[in-house]
Amino acid sequence: MKARFHLPGIATHFKFNLVFATVLEQFPQYFRDVEIASFYGAFPQSIWNGGRTQEGVCDKRFVKTVLHAFNERGIPVRFTFTNPALEKKHLNDKFCNMVMSLADNGLNEAIVVSPLLEEYIRKNYPSFKLTSSTCKRLNDGDRLAAELEKDYHIVVVDYDLNNKFDILEKLPNKDKCEFLVNSNCRPNCPDRAQHYYNVGVQQINYANHMRKYPDQPYDPLIFGDGKNQNCPFFTRSIFDIRELSTNIRPGDIWEKYLPMGFSQFKIEGRTAWLFNLIETYVYYMAKPEFADKARYTLIDFCTANNVITVNE
Numbered sequence: 001m002k003a004r005f006h007l008p009g010i011a012t013h014f015k016f017n018l019v020f021a022t023v024l025e026q027f028p029q030y031f032r033d034v035e036i037a038s039f040y041g042a043f044p045q046s047i048w049n050g051g052r053t054q055e056g057v058c059d060k061r062f063v064k065t066v067l068h069a070f071n072e073r074g075i076p077v078r079f080t081f082t083n084p085a086l087e088k089k090h091l092n093d094k095f096c097n098m099v100m101s102l103a104d105n106g107l108n109e110a111i112v113v114s115p116l117l118e119e120y121i122r123k124n125y126p127s128f129k130l131t132s133s134t135c136k137r138l139n140d141g142d143r144l145a146a147e148l149e150k151d152y153h154i155v156v157v158d159y160d161l162n163n164k165f166d167i168l169e170k171l172p173n174k175d176k177c178e179f180l181v182n183s184n185c186r187p188n189c190p191d192r193a194q195h196y197y198n199v200g201v202q203q204i205n206y207a208n209h210m211r212k213y214p215d216q217p218y219d220p221l222i223f224g225d226g227k228n229q230n231c232p233f234f235t236r237s238i239f240d241i242r243e244l245s246t247n248i249r250p251g252d253i254w255e256k257y258l259p260m261g262f263s264q265f266k267i268e269g270r271t272a273w274l275f276n277l278i279e280t281y282v283y284y285m286a287k288p289e290f291a292d293k294a295r296y297t298l299i300d301f302c303t304a305n306n307v308i309t310v311n312e
Contacts, residue, residue: 160246
């Protein structure tokens with residue numbers, strides 16, 4: 001059974017993810033038995049976006065370019081439409097509906113948390129496969145099991161359950177479970193749901209601001225929605241993350257999760273530094289004996305494709 005990885009940054013890491021897909025295709029001997037299940041994220045100014053605030057602006061042409069580049073490889077784009085602060089008035093957002101219309105080809109997907117938005121997507125874009133988000137905080141076995149019986153393509157497991165195998169082995173529909181392998185959030189964080197809501201409010205304010213004042217910088221502190229900025233866990237290093245009880249080690253994927261029937265794994269990193277992301281991809285997907293060659297090849301391809309600029 002292959003490990004299916006959902007990788008971050010349809011916009012923020014667009015060029016790098018294209019490079020990674022190329023390297024994976026051309027140098028399969030460097031990698032474990034993996035495949036790209038989707039690239040996930042949102043385009044700038046997507047008011048439906050959640051989980052991480054998506055900054056920047058883009059136009060219709062960029063959206064079409066990204067969709068074509070990934071979809072022609074047979075790789076779904078999965079939108080992180082997980083804003084828990086949405087109201088009914090946000091459903092008719094022109095930009096998000098434009099994105100959905102362009103991506104409405106039966107291949108692409110959306111992650112949802114708001115019942116309001118989920119109902120809207122099911123009604124207006126029924127070809128989209130839907131993922132139930134980890135933002136729902138389904139952190140006990142019974143609630144998670146009930147979610148897995150619902151009409152979702154994938155259900156993202158709350159990462160507080162990641163290594164609780166006594167609970168995981170009892171779950172139904174294990175093929176629908178997705179695990180976030182490298183969360184930087186502290187285990188059993190009491191503020192996580194509130195943080196997701198704060199991010200949703202910030203995304204709404206940011207999107208509205210950029211549409212009215214595209215040339216003026218956005219300061220979340222001025223708008224009063226920078227409430228997550230002092231969270232010390234956002235700045236954990238990739239090495240600190242590996243020590244958390246919620247972290248899933250690469251060996252465990254092949255030795256424990258796959259034999260149990262779990263095959264879907266998600267790497268966090270929509271706002272990560274590029275070299276952080278390279279190291280994380282290599283850590284999880286490269287064969288240990290080829291890690292250096294995989295890392296070098298990725299950096300070499302990134303340089304050749306102007307993802308990394310080298311000054312002579």
